[in-house]
Amino acid sequence: MSYAIFATRPGDSSVLVRQDRDPPAPAPGQVLIRHAAIGVNFIDVYFRQGLYPWPVSENLVLGSEGSGVVEALGDGVTGFSIGQRVAYTLPNGSYATHRAVPAAHVIALPDDIDDATAAAVMLKGLTAHYLLHHSHPVQADDTVLFHAAAGGVGLIAGQWLAAKGVRAIGTAGGPEKCALARANGFADCIDYRTEDFVARIRELTGGKGVQAVYDSVGADTIMGSLDCLATFGTLVSFGQSSGAPDQVRVSHLARASLRMTRPSLFHHSANRAWLEQAASDLFAMIRRGAIKVQIGATWPLDQAAAAHDALTGRATTGCIVLIP
Incomplete structure (x- = not known):
């Protein structure tokens, strides 16, 4: 059949x-x-x-x-x-x-x-590959933020980032998902249900921000993702599980000479x-x-x-x- x-x-x-x-x-x-x-x-x-x-x-x-x-x-x-x-x-x-x-x-x-x-x-593993090797090629001394860290792409990316010596910070919903992210390569995981991820990133990086944010969530997180970036940081928008991230304007990138890309596998x-x-x-x-x-x-x-x-x-x- x-x-x-x-x-x-x-x-x-x-x-x-x-x-x-x-x-x-x-x-x-x-x-x-x-x-x-x-x-x-x-x-x-x-x-x-x-x-x-x-x-x-x-x-x-x-x-x-x-x-x-x-x-x-x-x-x-x-x-x-x-x-x-x-x-x-x-x-x-x-x-x-x-x-x-x-x-x-x-x-x-x-x-x-x-x-x-x-x-x-x-799909998920090859997505992690291009994100980490092409959209923002990570370096061993980078600190990056990865939204939806307990999802299919996030769990693969967390392990790959750890293998590269990158400090990866994730976001996830609830303590169980955060624990899972930490068990799969993430040095820290922010529970977005109870914590302000922008404030926590500033705290975890001593106010410097991260070199890259990988954002598959979209509308709910995109503006906060920009606020998490260090000068010359890169926002990689590769999904929209909460809706299209249409709030971003080119002028928003000027705040810290930021880069933004919207790649596709x-x-x-x-x-x-x-x-x-x-x-x-x-x-x-x-x-x-x-x-x-x-x-x-x-x-x-x-x-x-x-x-x-x-x-x-x-x-x-x-x-x-x-x-x-």
């Missing part, structure tokens, strides 16, 4: 419905993957809600990362074989038992990286050489135990709506995985 979870229109999780369908046939340059595991991310929610434009006018299959086995090869595909374990990250189309994916976006999985781990890290992963190197770096960190992947919850694929509700309700930590 092959099926997919479609969003019938922009809206809440009730718009997600299951529809049986035949497995797609791979076009030239594509591989057909039978999914073993599928990652859930806030970008899926953004598309479902209509915050990001739908790329098609009809029903939309959400999901931007997955792992599984190659079942068929389109014309012209080389370097992959039937039965090979692979993973990928690519916008929309993953909430399905089968997906045809351009081979240029597919990565062969090492034997020691299991399916659930691969599905959990292709998929602009990075469109470069095959970058994708291969970044995935290799990520798998190496996992292999040597420098990054331990936290899978906070799994749901059957046909319960994707429940997974979305848990994610938007801040009821999860770490990564969420759907199993077909």
Whole structure:
């Protein structure tokens, strides 16, 4: 049986419905993957809600990362074989038992990286890679602030920052999530429910501020994030779980000669050489135990709506995985 979870229109999780369908046939340059595991991310929610434009006018299959086995090869595909374990990250189309994916976006999985781990890290782990190596390339003497430290990207980034000798300060909601962040590389974690994160950053840095803020929260935090930066600091805005951060104006950057960037993973992963190197770096960190992947919850694929509700309700930590 092959099926997919479609969003019938922009809206809440009730718009997600299951529809049986035949497995797609791979076009030239594509591989057909039978999914073993599928990652859930806030970008899926953004598309479902209509915050990001739908790329098609009809029903939309959400999901931007997955792992599984190659079942068929389109014309012209080389370097992959039937039965090979692979993973990928690519916008929309993953909430399905089968997906045809351009081979240029597919990565062969090492034997020691299991399916659930691969599905959990292709988007989140590669996001952490570009944030720390490109958006603001961290140095060992940096102090940085990372919002949503107990989320999927945050837990990976915290461990990666610690391995680089960077002092990472996180924010999270509640003592349990702060404890989890501290256990995953963060030197300090600010409970935004009970503390003013701007005041705490000033206290923790002796009034100097941080070299970079990585902000995936958006509207609720963006102005405070600017206030946390040291002179010449960089604000990396890479998400909007609380709404679009549209309050920022160019003139706000003048207060301390600040920099701001709004990067996207998929602009990075469109470069095959970058994708291969970044995935290799990520798998190496996992292999040597420098990054331990936290899978906070799994749901059957046909319960994707429940997974979305848990994610938007801040009821999860770490990564969420759907199993077909």
